[in-house]
Amino acid sequence: MANDDEDSKNGKKTSQTCKIDLATQAMVHTARELCSRSPARSRIGRSPDISSAKAERAERVPRELSREAPRRKQEKDVHQDFSMDTGVGAHFGVATAPFMSVRPIGNAHFSVTHLCRPAGAGNLQAVHLPAQPAYFMMLYLRDTDHCDIAADGVETVVRCYRKASVCLVDLRGGASIRLHSDLDALAFHLPYGLFGEVGSIPHAPEAVPLRCLRGSGDQIMWNIGCALLPLFEHQDGSVDAVLRPVAVAVCVHLVQHYQRKMADSGKAPLTEWQEKDAKEFMVDHLQESVAIAEIAEKVGMSSPDFVDAFGSTVGITPQRWLTLLRIQRAKDYLGDRRLTIAEIAVRCGFADELQLKNVFLDQTGTTPHVWRRDLFH
Structure with missing residues (x-):
């Protein structure tokens, strides 16, 4: 996971470059193949083009809507989609926030601000984000503190959302937060219909x-x-070829990794906050030998209940999740030639270089030495 504490302290601009790993490249390539036969249009800018609003609204009316649905209701829904598609920044008090928007498959829009x-x-x-049939995802580019605001106005405890983490909410009932620190993030607006089109x-x-x-x-x-950050500098339609497969890749990634699972009988899933606390505890103690009992205690559960709940929520055991985290962190460190394999092993919580090699080989099919060599050749 990325770390940028120094940049956060000094208020430096977030880096706009990042080496995309092989898994991400493969996913985007597959998404490009999936949407290669679909026409699309994209927009990029800093505020809605009011002069073209009516034309855009007309184009956005989904063809598959029932003929029996009142026309007025259709226009209202389409206008609401237009508002969130291009006006996410306005809801955050940044009306001129740069955004990109594309229809990767059909009528549904994908936008990122x-x-x-x-x-x-x-x-x-x-x-305050209005209620609508869509998901809203924030990718934090720096640590951010904020709290939730319930429908009755009650505010939750302020929590830190770490750099390189995501917050995904269903806007079916709307969503409200209060910012307690500077915000630097990418906001993705993902209508339900977009997932349906990608799934088709x-x-x-x-x-x-x-x-x-x-x-x-x-x-x-x-x-x-x-990879998206540099594209905000282009004020033309040249980003379409890149944004379309990225939009599909994001939808596929979310469906594959974050689908809502039905809890097994007698196995209650973790709450959103328990999942957050458990994962952050493992991240913070990555270099140590983390016991399941310690993580369970952190979220107020017994070890057996925690293991069952974690598996029900995430789809894998906490031990497996921790192993994958350590391997990902090792991949990040392998990009730094100043670190030896033995030093990387210690930083990632492995007993020694041999254990790192064996686990890395089991998870990736190659060794840390070969992975590092391929990074620079």
Whole structure:
């Protein structure tokens, strides 16, 4: 997972370059193949083009809507989609935030907005996103503190959402937060219909309900986000060829990794906050020998209940998740030639270089030495 504490302290601009790993490259390549036969249009800018709003609204009316549905209701829904597609920044008090939008498959839009907003001194901003049939995802480019605001106005405890983590919420009932620190993030607006269109492509995963996430580390989304950042500098339509497969790749990734699972009988899943706390505990103690009992205690559960709940929620055991985290961190460190394999093993919580080699080989099919060699050749 990326770390940028020094940049955060000094207020430096977030880096706009990032080496995308092989898994992410493969996923985007597959997505490009999936959407190669679909026409699409993209937009990039800093605020909605009011002069073309009516034309855009007319184009956005989904053809598959029932003929019996009232026309007025259709127009209202389409206008709401247009507002969120191009006006995410306005909801965060940054009306000129740069955004990119594309229709990767059919009528549904995929949009991503770069949000940069300093915290107001003595006037912490509340953000309210309207209810609509869509998911909203934030990829944090720096650590950010904020709390949720419930429908009755009650605010939750302020939590830190770490750099390279994502927050995924269902906008069916709307969503509200209050920022307590500067915000630097990519905001993705993902209508339900987009997942349905992607799911209709041959060999693509079928659309399923997604579970909410609260600051869950996601290396693939981090890599995609870093690759998207330089595109905001282009004020033309040349980004279409890149944005279309990325939009499909994001949808496929979310469906494959964050589908809402039905809990087994007697096995309650973790809450969003328990999942966040458990994963962050493992990240913070990566170099140590982490016991399941310690993680379970952190989230207020017994060890057996925690293991069952984690598996029910995430789809793998906590031991497996920790192993994958250590391998991903090892891959990151292998890009630094100053570190020996033995030093990387210690930093990633392996007993020694031999254990790192064996686990790395088992997970990737190659050794750390070969992985490093391929990075630079």
